[in-house]
Amino acid sequence: MPFGESGADFAQEGRAVTAPTAGQRLAVAVDAPQHSGLDRPLDYLSEQALAPGTLVRVPFGKREVLGVVWDTGADAPAESMALRGIVEHFGALPPLPAAWRSLVEFAAGYYQRGVGELALAVLPAALRDLDAAALERRLKRLRKKIAPPAAPAPAEQASLRPLTEAQSAALDALRAQAAAEPPGVSLLHGVTGSGKTEVYLREAQRVLDGGRQALVLVPEINLTPQLEARFAERFPNRRIVSLHSGLTPAQRLAHWLQALLGEADLVLGTRMAVFAPLPRLGLIVVDEEHDASYKQQDGARYSARDLAVLRGRLERAPVILGSATPSLETWHNALPIADGGAGRYRRLVLAGRVGGGGLPRVRLLDMNQVPREQQRASALAPALMQAIAERIARGEQSLLLLNRRGYSPVLHCLDCSWKSGCPHCSAWRVFHKGDRTLRCHHCGFTERVPRACPDCGNADIQPLGRGTERLEEQLAQALPGARVARLDADTTRHAGALAAGLARVHAGEVDVLVGTQMVAKGHDFRRVTLVAAVQPDAALFSSDFRAPERLFALLLQAAGRAGRDAAHAAASEMWVQTWHPQHALFAALDRHDSEAYAHSQLAERRQAGLPPYAHLALLRADARTQEAARAWLDAAAALGSEAAAAAGVVLYPSVPTPMQRVADVERAQLLIECAARPPLQRFLAGWLPQLQGLKTPRVMRWAIDVDPLAI
Template sequence: MAQIGQILVDVPTMQTNDPYSYAIPTELEHQVQVGMRVIVPFGRGHRLVSGVVVGLSDVTSFDGKLKPIETVLDLAPVLNTELRQLADWLATTTYAFRITCIQTMLPNLLKTQPKRQVQPTTTLTPAEMATYFPEGAPRDFDATKLDDATVAGLLKLQRAGKVEVVYEVKDKAAAKTTTGIAPALTPAKLQEIADKVAKRAPKQAELLVYLAQMPADKVVAQAAVAKKAGVTPAVIATAADKGWLTKSTLEVYRDPFHQPVTPTRALKLNPEQQVAVDRITQAIDGQQSKNFLVEGVTGSGKTEVYLQSIAQALQQGRTALMLVPEIALTPQMVNRVKARFGQRVAVLHSGLSKGEQYDEWRRIDRGEATVVVGARSAVFAPVENLGIIIMDEEHESSYKQDENPRYHARDVALWRGQYHHCPVVLGSATPSLETRARAAKGLYTRLVLSKRAKAQPMPTVHIVDMREQLKQQGDSDFSEPLMTAIQERLDRHEQIVLMLNRRGYSSFVMCRDCGFVLKCPNCDISLTLHMDTHSMKCHYCGHEEAIPHVCPNCHSKKIRYYGTGTQKVQQALEKLLPTAKILRMDVDSTRRKGAHERILRQFGEHKADILLGTQMIAKGLDFPNVTLVGVLNADTALGLPDFRASERTFQLLTQVSGRAGRATKPGEVYIQTFNPDHYAIQLAQSQDYERFFVTEMHMRHQGNYPPYYFAVQLTASHEEEAVAAKAMFQIVAALKQGLSKDAIILGPTPKAIARVKRKYYYQVVIKYKQEPQLRPVLEQIRQAAQVPARHGLSVTIDSEPMNFM
C-alpha cells in the first residue's frame, strides 16, 4: 500500500486546521517524516504551496485520486513532537490556524515563499509579446501588483495553453561555511616527511608536525590550522597539492556574542535568596511542574537566583530556557549567563541577523546549546529535556504578541513546564496583577526577596509637583530640584539615568492662528516631529513628510512645536549642561544592529554621564555608578483610556527607580508629575507593591476587569468605515445569540485610535467568568471571516488583550 502524508497547507486566503491527504512518491516513501516541510500542488490550478507533514498513514477517507507531494524542503524534521503538540494547543487558545502557529515557531530563515513566474509555452504574436512580455523574458506573476486587464489577458493565454506559471521554490536557509583541514596520512608518515623537509622548507615541516598531532577523525578550520601551526595559506595549499592533507567544506556558526565575557562564579546568597533557590531546586530534583513567583524588590539579586537554579538543572543533565522582555535587556542578561555557563549558551532575539538566528536555532536543535536566553519568540526554542524555564520581568506587555497568533509567552512557558515536568519561575519587582492574584490563590508558590542583595538601602524617591514648577519657572522639561541633583552628580563624576516615555523631538505641530494640527494621512493620529531627520513621522504606519513652515490650513507662519520628545530633551540638556556627555536610547537611536549593546557598553564604561531614554532603559539595567534617576513626565501612560494605565505607571516608576543606588553609593529618584496625588505615583514613591496590589484589585473588582473576569477583544477593520462598523454589529448579534446572559458585551465602538494605515477599526470586548459556548461561537466567527477577508475586511480575535485601546 502506498504511503500517504497528512499535510497542513499554507494557503493564506483560505486557512484550515484540517490536513489534506497527499500521495508520497515511491522514491520518497519512508523517507518523509512527520515535522518536515514540503511543497505540494494545491487546488484546481495545481499551484505549488508549502506545507508541513503532520501525519503519515496507509489509508485515507478521500475518494478521488491523490495528488503526489512535489518535493521536500528539509532533510530532517523542523518540528519535534513537543512543538507539534504546542502548535495544536496554541491554535485552540489563540483562535489562530495551526499553520500560522507553526510558522511563528520557526526562525525567519526557515520560512519559504514560492516565487511565481509566467512564461510563454508557444510562439506568441508580436502584439501579445509586446503587451504581456515587453522585455521579451519570463515575468514575475503577482496578481496583486498587476492591473486587472493584464491579469485577465494572461488568464486567456493560459487557458489557450500559450503561457504557463512556473513556481520557483528557494529555501532561504543558508549555512555559513569555511575551508576545513584534515591530515591525509598517518602521524608516523607525516613526521617522517617533516624530518626530511625540515632544513629546506621549515614552515612546511612545522605544518607537518601540527598535522601529525591532529586527531585523525577531526576536521579543523583552515584559519585555526594556519594560526596554531604558524603558517600562511600558501603553505597549506602546497601541502594539499603534495597530498599531505585534505581540504573540505566545514560549516561554522555565526557568533552573536560580539564581546568576550569574563567568567564568573556563584555568589554567596543571602537567606531569602537561599530559600528561593532551595525551593526551586526541590522542584527540579523532583521533576515537578511547579510554578514560582519570585517577587523581589529592584536590586534584590533575582538574577543570581536564576543562575544558581539553572546550574542545578544543568548538573542533572537537563537544559534551561530564560526569557527577557526586550532586546534592550538581552545584552546585559546574556553576558551574565554567558559568563557563568560559557559556550553552552545560545541567544535568540530579533536583533540578530537572520543568519545568526538560524545558526543559534540549529545549535539548540542539535543539542549543542543547553541554555537559551532570548526575547518573546525564544519561548519556542526547540530545547529538549527542559529542567527549568525562567521568565524575567514577567509583568512586561512585550511578552504578548500583537499579531496572529496572539499568544502570551507566559502561557506558552507554563504549557512547556507541564510538558517537561519542570518548574517555571516568573520573576518581577512588580508582578502583573494576574500573576500576583494566582499566587494569592496558591496556584503559584510566592518567593519574596524583600531586601537588596548587598543590603543597600532603597533609593530615596522625591515627587516634584510640576504644577508648582510651571507657576515658578514657566514651561520647562526640568524642574529646579532635578537640575540641582543632576549638577551635583556631574560634580561627583557619578552617572544619571533620565526617562521620558516619548521619542522624537515634539509630540505634534500646531498652528497658533487656526489650531490646525498636522495629522497622518493614513492614521487618526498627529505626526511627531523628528529633528535628526528633519521630518514629521507617524509612529503607527511609518509615513514621513517634510516639516511645514506655513500652516497648510490658513497659510499662517505661526507654526509651533508642542510637547516634548527624547530628541528635544537631549538638545535642551546639551545647552544647559555643555560639558556633560549624553547618550540617547530610544527606538530611533537603536534601529541599527547591535545599537542597544553599543550604547549600554559605552554607558557602562562611563563614556557618558547621562543616559536618556524611553521605557526601554527602565528595566533590568545594572550600572553601579548610577546614583540619580529622573522621570521627566510620569503622566504619559496615566491619561490613556486603558484599564491597565495605573498598573503600567506604577510598574514603570518602580522599575526605573530601581536603577539608582545599586552598588555602594546611595541612590536618589525625582519623579516629575502633574498628578502628584494619584495612588500609582504615591505608592511608587514608597515602593509599596503590596498596597498597590490591594488598591488596584479593588478598582478592578468594581469595574469587572481582569483578573476577576476573563476578556476577549474582537476587532474588525476595513478601508471603508461603514463596512467595518457593519461587520462588528453582525458579530455582536452572533455573540448575543450564542453566549449566556452572564457574559458582558461592550461595544461595538470605534477603537481609541479609529484609523491606522488607512483602515478604520471597530471593536467589541467580551468579559466573562465561565462561558462554555464561547469557543465554538468564536471559531464560527473566525471561519466566517475568511471569505470577506479576501475583499479587505479583517476580523481579529485577541484572547486576554493587554489593553482595550
C-alpha cells in the same frame, strides 16, 4: 495556570500518535490563507512512513510549500482517496518533538488560528526557501562550523559571589519544586537589584549539569545581549544561542537548527523563542514576566509568558517567572486560595538588594507649585535641575525617563491653531529637529518641516510639548560642560548603536542619560544615583484599564536603576514630576510597595469584573471606512448573539479603536466578555466558522484577539 482548566486537560490528555504506514495518507500542517476555512492539517499521500513532526514539501494550489507532518489517528486507505503526494521530506532533520506539536496545537486552538498558520509562522523563514538537498548542505556547513565544546566543569563555588539568605532560600525552594511531579511554576518576586539573575544562573547550572537544556525568555531585543553576556561568562564551555527578530534569516535558522539537534545547551530569546524545539528541555525562565512585549500584537496574538507556563507542564520542566512588579494575572495565580487567589504558582520573595543597599528614596515634585514661566522655560523643575547638577559635581550619573521620542509631539500655528496632524492616521506627526522632519510614528509618513503654516502662511509655528530630543537639548544648555546622551529608537536605529551607547554609560563617559522606556529596565548602571520621571501623568487617566498597572511597573523598574552600587545606595533618589502627587499609585511607589499596589488593583478589578476575574477577547475589523468596519462587526455580533446568550458571553457594541485610523485604514473593535474561560473558548470556536462565511466586500481584514492587553 493562565489558561485555567483547559490547558491542564490538554497537557495531560495529549493526542494519540500513530505514524502512518506506506500507502496511507498523511496529515500535513500547511500555512493556508487566513479565513479560508483550511485551519486543520490537510491530507497528502506518502510512499513511505514518515513520523509526525517531519518537515516536508507539498503541493498547495500551484505552489510547493513547506509543511509539517501532523499527528494522525486511524486513516482511511489512501487508495480510496484522490490525494496529492508529498514532493519530498527533510530526512536530515529529526522530527519536531511531540511536546512542540502539542504546544502549537493548543496555541492555535486557544488563540483561534489555524494549526498550519501558527506552526509555519514560528519556524525560521529561511526554511521555506530550502529544499531537502539545500538543507542537508546547510547542515553539513553548520556541523563543520560548530567546534566541539570543551568538557563542561561544575561551577567553582569559590569563584562565585556568595548568595544572600533570600537567594539561598529561593534556590532551595526551586530545587524542591523541580523534584515535584509536576514541577510547577514559581514566581520569583524580587525588588530591583535583589539578584534574580543569579538565581536564574544557578538553576541553569543545575539543569545543564544534568544533561538538560534551558530556555530563557527576555521581553526585548535590547536586553538580550546583556543577559547573554552574563550567561556566556558563567558558562564558557556551554553552547548558548539566541533567537530574536534582530537576527538575519541565516543566523536565526542556524540557531534554530542547533536547538532542534540538541547542540545548544541554552536558548535565550524574545517571545518567538518559546517555540524553539528543544528535545532535552529542563528549565524555562521568563524574565520580567509582566512586560507587555511578551504578547504578540499581529498574526497569532499569543502570550509567550502563558505559553511558557503551558510548555513547562507539557514537558515536565519547572518554570520561573521573574519580576519586581509581577502582572496582576500572575500575582493572582500566586496568591493562595485562602487569600482570594488561584493558588496555582509558588511565590518566592527576594526582599532586599544584594550588598545590603537600600532602595532609592522617592521624591514627588508637585508641578502645581512650579511657576508657569519656569514650566515654559524647561521641562525640569529648578529643584530637580539643581539635584542633577549636584550629582554631576560628585561624579555620579543621572537618568531621565521621558517616554516620548522626538523633539516635540506636535507643531502648531499660533495664529490659526493648525497642528501637524498625519493625513493618514488619527495621530500627530512628531517634530524631529535633528533632520527637520515631521514624522508619523504609526505609518511612517514623513515630510520636511514647512517654512510657514500650510493653512494661513504664518511663519511663526512652534513646537508644542517635549520629547527626548528637546529634553536633551535643554539639559545641554542648562548644564554647560555636562556630558548628556540620549538613548531611544531614533539614536539606536543602526546596528551596534545601542551597545555602544550603553558602553559609554557603563564606562562613566555620560553624566546625564535621557531615554525612553528602553533604558528603564534590566540595565545595571552602577554610577546612577538619580532617576527622574518627567511626564508620567498621562497613563493615570487612560481609558485602558491596564495603563496604571503598566505605569507603576515602569516607574518602579526605572527607580531600580538608581543606587545599584551599595556604596551609593544611601544617596540614591527617584524624582517624579507630577500634577497629581496625592494619587494612590505614587503613594505605593513612595513605599516601593508592589504587593500593596497589586492588592488594591486586584480589588478594583474584582469589583469592576475585569481580568483576572473575567476573560476577554476582541474582534477587530479593518476597512476603508469606519462605517464599513462597524457594520461588519455588528453583523458578526448578530450571528453570534444567540449562542453568546446561551453560553453566558456578553457581546458589547462595536466601537472605534483608540487609534481609529492608521495608514488610511479605519479600525473598529467589538469586546467579548465571559466570567469563565471554557465557555468563552467554546463560543469562539463555534463562532469562528460563521465569521469565515460572513461576506466581507468592504472589510480588508479581521481577527480575534484572545486575552487582549489593551481595549
